[in-house]
Amino acid sequence: MKPFNYDSYNCRVVFGADSINNIKAEVEALKSKKALVISTPGRLDIAKKIDDLLGDSSVGIFPDAVQHVPIETVENCLEIVDKVKADSLIAIGGGSAIGLAKAISLQSAIPIIAIPTTYSGSEMTPIWGITEKGQKKTGNDPIVKPQVVIYDPVLTTGLPKHISVTSGMNAIAHCVEGLYTRNSNPVITLIAEEGIRTLFAILPRILENPSDLEIRSEALYGSWLGGTVLGSVGMALHHKLCHILGGSFGLPHAETHSVVLPYVIWYNFSHIPEATEIMARAIGSKEEDVAGSLFDLALALGIPMSLADLGLKEHDLDQAAELAIINTYYNPRPIDKSLIRQLLQYAYQGKRPE
């Protein structure tokens, strides 16, 4: 067995239907008396419900979180935090609401309770991001990692099908890269395999029956596993490419992950025999067809299949390949610019990887 290090963050996870009904007790357990609820405008209804459940432990709602955490939103929210003297942040929603809470916590060290309602996994990570003058700065700081995460599948039954399956593919991507990243370890490998198995099986079933609580519980479980992998080990080429395509070309976060993943597995295939064996076992495919099977899953989910579908222009591919070789993340197969350019061309065309 290879030597390894394993860092685990202390975090309380509360999982189950209607678990948000205990939110007040969770806030009190943190010794908080002034909780500020943070959401996107689209989740204001559920933010109000939480505000009601908190009663006199709430100091109000900040419902203006948006994607990519613009610095202006952070400053507006910080002003409110100071004014109401908030001593905990309740982030309800996806990576956008949780991302804003993290940006506030980064400056104030105020603890976060996260109530995720998508599958992208931000709630389990110490990774923060803030966008200023069109550039997204990211960093890693344990202070922003939520201290409590409440997974309540009831809150996800209304998550639109498209966001459900694309953020679910995002969670699969976390698990895949956790299998071959440099600092992986046996515990994270087990979690990643279970995450891939769970999500691969459950995402198509969301389309058939989006309001089924059992299906939503399985998907949320898979997303917790994906977030745990993302928050515990480094990522590799796939996350680097998605960061470039989102950050420099404005492509949508979760859809980009869905499109790019099969091609990164294709790129790495000859260098990740153990990871391929695990993925094949998790999704029930032949090892040489793991990339193709993930492509087929995306096709079956009816999501965009190519970078062209997402609005990238063919003339951007050269620049994207250039950016991919600057400050590269660790990757099991060395980063070769012409091969990366080829990968991007395939992803641009949406051709099934063989």
Ligand code: NAD
């Ligand atoms: P999101 O938070 O942007 O939400 C997408 C939309 O879905 C929003 O309009 C929201 O109001 C709506 N929504 C969320 N839950 C809903 C529900 N249950 N029912 C109905 N509507 C709902 O989406 P996301 O994919 O979770 O987050 C993307 C952002 O998170 C990106 O900015 C990405 O960079 C970031 N992210 C960060 C990390 C990290 O570790 N820091 C990890 C993953 C993603």
